[in-house]
Amino acid sequence: MVDVKLENxxxxxxxxxxxxxxxLYIKAGELFTLLGPSGCGxxxxxxxxxxxDFPDSGHIYFGNEDVTYLPSSKRGAVLVFxxxxxxxxxxxxxxxxxxxxxxxxxxxxxxxxxxxxxxxVKLKGYENxxxxxxxxxxxxRVAIARALVVEPKVxxxxxxxxNLDAKLRLEMRSEIRRxxxxxxxxxxxxxxxxxxxxAISDRIAVMNxxxxxxxxTPRDIYERPKTEFVASFMGKTNVIPAKVVERTGDxxxxxxxGIRLDGLHYxxxxxxxxxxxxxxxxxxxxxxxxxxxxxxxxLVEYYGFFIEVVGLFGEERRIIARxxxxxxxxGLKPTQPxxxxxxxxxxxxxxxxxx
Amino acid sequence: xxVSKWSERLFGTPxxxxxxxxxxxxxxxxxxxxxxxxxxxxxxxxxxxxGHFSLHWFGSILGSDYYISxxxxxxxxxxxxxxxxxxxxxxxxxxxxxxxxxxxxxxxMLLTTILGTIFAFVMARYNFPGKNIVRILLxxxxxxxxxxxxxIVKKMFLPNGLINWLFYDILHIFPHRIVIDGLVGVIIAxxxxxxxxxxLNAYASFINIDPTLEEQAENLGSGGFHLFRTVTLPLAxxxxxxxxxxxxxxxxxxxxxxxxxxxxxxARKLMSFQIYSAFTSGFNVGSPQxxxxxxxxxxxxxxxxxxxxxxxxxRQYAMLSKGGRWKPRIAKPKAWQAAxxxxxxxxxxxxxxxxxxxxxxxxxxxxxxxxxxxGFTMQHIMSIVTQPDIERVIMNSVMYSTxxxxxxxxxxxxxxxxxxxxxKSLLGPVLDSLSTLPIAVPGIVxxxxxxxxxxxxxxxxLLDPTNLLGFNPAxxxxxxxxxxxxxxxxxxxxxxxxxxxxxxxxxxxxxxxxRWKALTGILIPLILLNLLGGAMLSFVYCMSETSVSITxxxxxxxxxxxxxxxxxxxxxxxxxxxxxxxxxxxxMTVQIIAIVLANLIxxxxxxxxxxT
Numbered sequence: 001m002v003d004v005k006l007e008n009x010x011x012x013x014x015x016x017x018x019x020x021x022x023x024l025y026i027k028a029g030e031l032f033t034l035l036g037p038s039g040c041g042x043x044x045x046x047x048x049x050x051x052x053d054f055p056d057s058g059h060i061y062f063g064n065e066d067v068t069y070l071p072s073s074k075r076g077a078v079l080v081f082x083x084x085x086x087x088x089x090x091x092x093x094x095x096x097x098x099x100x101x102x103x104x105x106x107x108x109x110x111x112x113x114x115x116x117x118x119x120x121v122k123l124k125g126y127e128n129x130x131x132x133x134x135x136x137x138x139x140x141r142v143a144i145a146r147a148l149v150v151e152p153k154v155x156x157x158x159x160x161x162x163n164l165d166a167k168l169r170l171e172m173r174s175e176i177r178r179x180x181x182x183x184x185x186x187x188x189x190x191x192x193x194x195x196x197x198x199a200i201s202d203r204i205a206v207m208n209x210x211x212x213x214x215x216x217t218p219r220d221i222y223e224r225p226k227t228e229f230v231a232s233f234m235g236k237t238n239v240i241p242a243k244v245v246e247r248t249g250d251x252x253x254x255x256x257x258g259i260r261l262d263g264l265h266y267x268x269x270x271x272x273x274x275x276x277x278x279x280x281x282x283x284x285x286x287x288x289x290x291x292x293x294x295x296x297x298x299l300v301e302y303y304g305f306f307i308e309v310v311g312l313f314g315e316e317r318r319i320i321a322r323x324x325x326x327x328x329x330x331g332l333k334p335t336q337p338x339x340x341x342x343x344x345x346x347x348x349x350x351x352x353x354x355x
Numbered sequence: 356x357x358v359s360k361w362s363e364r365l366f367g368t369p370x371x372x373x374x375x376x377x378x379x380x381x382x383x384x385x386x387x388x389x390x391x392x393x394x395x396x397x398x399x400x401x402x403x404x405x406g407h408f409s410l411h412w413f414g415s416i417l418g419s420d421y422y423i424s425x426x427x428x429x430x431x432x433x434x435x436x437x438x439x440x441x442x443x444x445x446x447x448x449x450x451x452x453x454x455x456x457x458x459x460x461x462x463x464m465l466l467t468t469i470l471g472t473i474f475a476f477v478m479a480r481y482n483f484p485g486k487n488i489v490r491i492l493l494x495x496x497x498x499x500x501x502x503x504x505x506x507i508v509k510k511m512f513l514p515n516g517l518i519n520w521l522f523y524d525i526l527h528i529f530p531h532r533i534v535i536d537g538l539v540g541v542i543i544a545x546x547x548x549x550x551x552x553x554x555l556n557a558y559a560s561f562i563n564i565d566p567t568l569e570e571q572a573e574n575l576g577s578g579g580f581h582l583f584r585t586v587t588l589p590l591a592x593x594x595x596x597x598x599x600x601x602x603x604x605x606x607x608x609x610x611x612x613x614x615x616x617x618x619x620x621x622a623r624k625l626m627s628f629q630i631y632s633a634f635t636s637g638f639n640v641g642s643p644q645x646x647x648x649x650x651x652x653x654x655x656x657x658x659x660x661x662x663x664x665x666x667x668x669x670r671q672y673a674m675l676s677k678g679g680r681w682k683p684r685i686a687k688p689k690a691w692q693a694a695x696x697x698x699x700x701x702x703x704x705x706x707x708x709x710x711x712x713x714x715x716x717x718x719x720x721x722x723x724x725x726x727x728x729x730g731f732t733m734q735h736i737m738s739i740v741t742q743p744d745i746e747r748v749i750m751n752s753v754m755y756s757t758x759x760x761x762x763x764x765x766x767x768x769x770x771x772x773x774x775x776x777x778x779k780s781l782l783g784p785v786l787d788s789l790s791t792l793p794i795a796v797p798g799i800v801x802x803x804x805x806x807x808x809x810x811x812x813x814x815x816x817l818l819d820p821t822n823l824l825g826f827n828p829a830x831x832x833x834x835x836x837x838x839x840x841x842x843x844x845x846x847x848x849x850x851x852x853x854x855x856x857x858x859x860x861x862x863x864x865x866x867x868x869x870r871w872k873a874l875t876g877i878l879i880p881l882i883l884l885n886l887l888g889g890a891m892l893s894f895v896y897c898m899s900e901t902s903v904s905i906t907x908x909x910x911x912x913x914x915x916x917x918x919x920x921x922x923x924x925x926x927x928x929x930x931x932x933x934x935x936x937x938x939x940x941x942x943m944t945v946q947i948i949a950i951v952l953a954n955l956i957x958x959x960x961x962x963x964x965x966x967t
Contacts, residue, residue: 050865051865052861052864052865054369054370069369069370071370071864072861072864072865073864073865073866073867073868073869074867075865077865078865078866079861079862079865081858081861081862082858083856083858085856085858085859085861085862087859087862087863087877087881088881089880089881098863098866098868099866099867102866102867102868102872103867146862146866147866150866150867
């Protein structure tokens with residue numbers, strides 16, 4: 001169990017810059033997630049930590065040791081591949097024992113440790129099966145056992161749940177969390193699924209086109225996004241471009257489409273901003289300290305455990321309100337006038353990001 | 356541990372690793388030493404005249420009527436036999452050596468494309484009673500029986516041969532008996548030998564077309580020939596063209612047909628034969644003019660090869676499919692289609708397999724002067740085990756070929772591993788091109804290069820071909836076989852490596868394995884079947900190699916490979932053709948065993964010479 005530090009890691013593939021100087025600090029024993037859309041560089045970062053790719057510049061430290069150019073085989077950062085990479089010509093036992101045999105451990109010891117690992121992932125009794133005789137979830141468990149059995153300094157998981165069906169995904173998610181807690185091991189987890197990331201992680205780094213946009217606890221990231229990208233990547237969000245027209249202390253008035261909203265918290269220097277409001281913070285009944293937005297109903301969408309009301313206002317702007325109460329939406333029909341209320345403290349103003 | 360920029364550039368891995376470096380350097384150095392250097396060194400003399408750089412020899416070839424001329428002679432003649440009967444004698448017209456070679460090659464490409472595409476389309480798209488028999492019959496023309504099959508083709512077109520018996524005596528379709536010889540004989544013989552190459556490529560292309568593409572076209576109102584012309588054929592065309600080009604190159608370098616038809620002077624006026632005859636007639640092999648001719652031949656072959664690679668790489672869409680379940684489009688033929696299949700396609704197939712059938716008949720018959728052979732005998736077949744000189748050539752070939760496949764497997768494995776796993780390497784594309792290049796280098800050019808190279812580099816030793824009876828061709832033949840047959844095994848093995856996801860090796864590395872361990876413990880066991888398939892494939896090809904075997908291999912009779920003895924039997928005393936046929940039957944048997952074994956072991960359909 002070590003802490004991992006990435007210092008100004010740059011990686012290019014041909015003409016494309018995959019990583020533009022990544023800095024990260026992963027504490028020993030935490031479950032740290034790299035989250036971002038495909039192509040953001042999260043898997044490249046993971047492969048560089050695993051030693052399967054090497055950065056053009058920058059450094060990687062495990063504890064105090066600089067491992068930047070240490071070959072994968074000597075690094076002890078074991079990767080669980082997205083496709084599991086189980087060797088089809090070896091049994092479950094031989095797959096799991098592979099790393100131990102390379103370490104030239106005595107036979108008894110190998111047997112004991114493989115049994116321990118298979119028990120940990122609840123696959124005892126499957127030793128003599130071949131990978132093709134296992135279900136997707138079982139293969140996943142073998143891959144995890146194979147990685148854990150060598151007592152890695154860091155366990156790396158590359159989109160481990162992406163090949164599983166929805167139900168199994170939830171099960172494996174808590175399973176991974178359980179194992180990580182039981183062993184207290186440092187885990188770096190890569191996913192593009194923000195819900196999965198929030199559910200499983202101690203901390204999350206949100207990545208976008210080769211840079212880290214924000215690092216924080218799931219709650220930080222969701223409730224206090226630091227950039228427009230993080231705000232819009234974390235679930236469905238209302239994002240409205242606007243301009244700061246008046247500042248008093250840390251409060252500002254913003255304007256868009258001739259609509260002015262005042263008394264909002266913002267300390268940034270930029271005047272070109274976006275207004276970010278989570279749909280569940282948009283209310284259909286008046287609340288205290290609220291701004292109000294009037295428009296007409298465009299759609300009412302029923303999702304079962306919640307309902308969304310999409311409103312149109314200003315110059316073809318949309319706002320989404322999410323509620324769990326049927327009564328809130330009673331009688332709301334498309335084209336009817338409606339007013340949305342948001343507590344000023346729930347409105348986030350962020351500098352507009354260049355595209 | 357530091358990263359090394361040059362290791363990353365050369366070998367695609369920033370941390371230098373001896374296993375990776377060897378995988379690049381071994382095949383690369385081998386190909387440079389035994390393909391590039393001998394051929395270039397030899398060819399360089401074509402550019403020297405009176406001690407200076409000069410294009411003199413090229414000028415002397417291109418300016419000569421012998422090499423390029425306006426057509427002369429009659430394409431066919433009506434000849435009156437002593438019996439008073441008139442026959443058509445068809446031999447083609449003379450355009451000079453270079454144009455003759457080109458025209459023969461183009462004609463063979465055209466004819467094999469028509470024949471191969473028709474067979475492939477019928478087999479890929481129609482279900483008809485007897486299809487399984489046809490499927491087996493289609494394997495027959497794939498069997499390589501050097502020289503003897505051409506000999507049978509020639510026999511088929513004699514006045515009393517099978518073709519005239521069938522179309523003149525029985526069906527009365529021919530107005531007169533037709534005898535083919537010269538360039539036309541070469542074209543017909545090569546067409547019958549090589550059309551399976553187009554067939555295999557075209558069949559694979561038709562099978563690989565995503566059925567939904569055709570279904571969508573039908574859905575939009577297309578159908579019948581319009582559908583074939585607008586969707587099916589364009590999608591299959593890259594595969595068909597690749598097969599046809601391969602046939603064009605094979606035709607260009609073919610020696611069997613010109614040798615069998617050499618009684619007619621026109622059949623001798625082909626580039627391959629011109630170079631070959633230098634070997635048989637007193638060793639002016641190293642002459643600069645011949646070297647210039649070899650360069651011209653090599654250039655044409657390489658241009659064809661590069662052209663098709665470019666064309667195919669621009670049209671890699673035959674496999675463009677989004678998954679989903681494929682329901683192959685196999686239909687029951689309509690009445691008129693069935694009529695075509697039974698009365699045209701299958702008879703054509705039967706005629707096209709007759710050369711192989713004829714080889715077997717010849718091997719078991721006492722004489723064959725009429726339409727059919729006469730008298731059954733085991734004598735020729737028994738000679739394989741009783742006649743010491745025949746036993747010896749078989750043993751020689753088995754030894755040369757076995758040694759060659761060991762080298763071929765090592766070369767293919769390292770080259771395929773290097774270029775598929777370390778894609779960032781600058782050497783990768785070089786290695787890729789070099790290991791497929793032997794397809795485009797005519798065997799006779801390699802023979803010439805080796806002759807020159809070994810005579811100059813190792814004079815008066817066992818390796819010096821001018822040493823005649825003091826020359827042992829073993830090493831030279833093993834080298835030539837390993838170079839010439841490399842592309843075939845390399846493809847099979849590269850395909851195997853591509854099916855093994857790279858993460859399987861990375862997982863091993865990541866768990867602490869060295870490259871060597873990951874290669875020997877993970878990759879090689881996973882592609883073992885491909886290695887075996889590749890080994891068998893190359894063994895068969897080595898056994899039936901002709902160009903180098905009948906030139907460098909036929910200098911010292913003690914060390915003859917099979918094909919050297921076969922050409923000797925075919926071109927010398929009467930009656931020996933039966934013995935050559937017996938050797939042909941032996942080769943066919945080896946091939947059938949190899950095909951069956953390869954299919955059983957690898958559980959995939961292996962067809963020889965399949966080159967898509």
